[in-house]
Amino acid sequence: MAFTYYEIFLYPVYMSKRNMGKSLRKAGYIMAWFSVIINFIIFAFKFLAGYKISSIAMVADAWHTLSDSFTSFIVIIGFWIASKPADEKHPFGHGRAESIASLIIGIFLSIVAFNFLKDSIIRLHSRIWIEYSTFSIIIFSITTVIKEILANFSIRIGRKINSPSLITDGWHHRSDALASLLIVVGALFGNYFWWMDGVMGIGVSIFILYITYDILKKVVSLLLGEEPCPLLKKQIEEIINENFPFVSNxxxxxxxxxxxxxxLTFHIMLPSDMKLKEAHDIVVNIENILKKEMNIESTIHMDPVD
Ligand SMILES: [Zn+2]
Ligand SMILES: [Zn+2]
Ligand SMILES: [Zn+2]
Known part of the structure; x- marks a missing residue:
């Protein structure tokens, strides 16, 4: 496999010999901090530039960018809580904190998309477009590129380390990149087609809303509890059949x-005349194998069969 640019963030994962979970989280941490810092730099730059050329639009956009730092910070908090070990109150650990972080970021993103949709409709209706100076257009062009890079990194790393919150944050970066791109396109061609940025804005916001819906659906389903996928069931059946041919159904x-x-809990069938000690040994063996091969904590219920 070739080494790709974003994999620098996965360095802790490649270097780790033990505790994969911890090093995956470390990669996520680094990515999220990177987002926070980059967004903060863009905020400072836009704010100062907007102040200097007294552009209300740019100062407003600067505040939005600061709020982007904040959403990436939620990713960090999610990772931080998720990394805490199990305690008396939370015997299953804190892993779901990451899904909750993803839920919060997803809700923020849907608010951003709704506002974007509303503004686009208003713009289309009022036939007014904001005039931007060349300087502003340059800044928005740079923002588009940087935000898309952040989006690309976050989504790819999120997929690699299986982190829904990082993926959701990545989609937020992408929606910001598209919003900045629309400002640039609107500024360049708005004189010819007054309706263009309004129509494209509606298109982009509906697209972002759809993505957000998809993300939230997955996260909520995970939090509510899901039926194991058929593939996982098959994998477990195969492991059991391989090692314990007399275990059925x-x-x-x-x-x-x-x-x-x-x-994980599931049932197996064992011969009804089997000794309890023997049956228990089998169950413990299966539990140990599943722990070793799939890192799953299982509890098995036995049904007798004649
Ligand atoms: Zn944003
Ligand atoms: Zn049963
Ligand atoms: Zn036991």
């Missing part, structure tokens, strides 16, 4: 995910 799966901590 694996059924009634329940799975509970808490970040990287996975709890």
């Amino acid at each position: 694996v059924h009634h799966f329940h799975i509970h995910r808490y970040g990287d901590h996975v709890e």
Whole structure:
């Protein structure tokens, strides 16, 4: 596999020999901090520039960028809480904090998209477009590129380390990149087609709303608790059949995910004349194999079969 540019952030993962979960989180931390810092720099720059050329639009946009630092900070808080070990009150660990962070960022993103939609409709209706100076257009062009790079990094790394909050934050960066791009396009061609940035704004905001819906749907479903996917069931059945050919009819799966901590219960059938000690040994063996091979914490219920 070739080394790609964003993988610099995955350095802790590649370097780690033990505790994969911890190093994955470290990569996520670095990415999120990178987003916070870059957004803060863009904020400071836009704010000062907007102040200097007394552009209300740019100062307003600067505040939005500062709020972007804040959403990336929620990713960091999510990782931080998720990294805490299990305690008496939370015996399954804190892994779901990451999903909750993703939920919060997703809700913020849908608000951003709704506002964007509203502004685009108003702009289309009033036939007014804001005039930007060449200087502002240059700044928005640079912002577009930087934000898209942040989006690209966050989404790719989020997928690699399986972090929904980082992916959601990445989509927020992308929506910001598209919004800045529309300002540039509108400023360049708005004189010819007054309706252009309004129409494109509606298109982009609907697209972002759809993405947000998809993200929130997945996160909520995960938090509510999901049926294990058929692939996972098949994998478990295969492991059991391979090691314990006399165990039959694996059924009634329940799975509970808490970040990287996975709890699984299911039923197996064992001969009814088997000794309890023997049956228990088998169950413990299966539990140990699933722990070793799939890092799943399982509890198995036995049904007798004649
Ligand atoms: Zn934003
Ligand atoms: Zn059963
Ligand atoms: Zn036992």
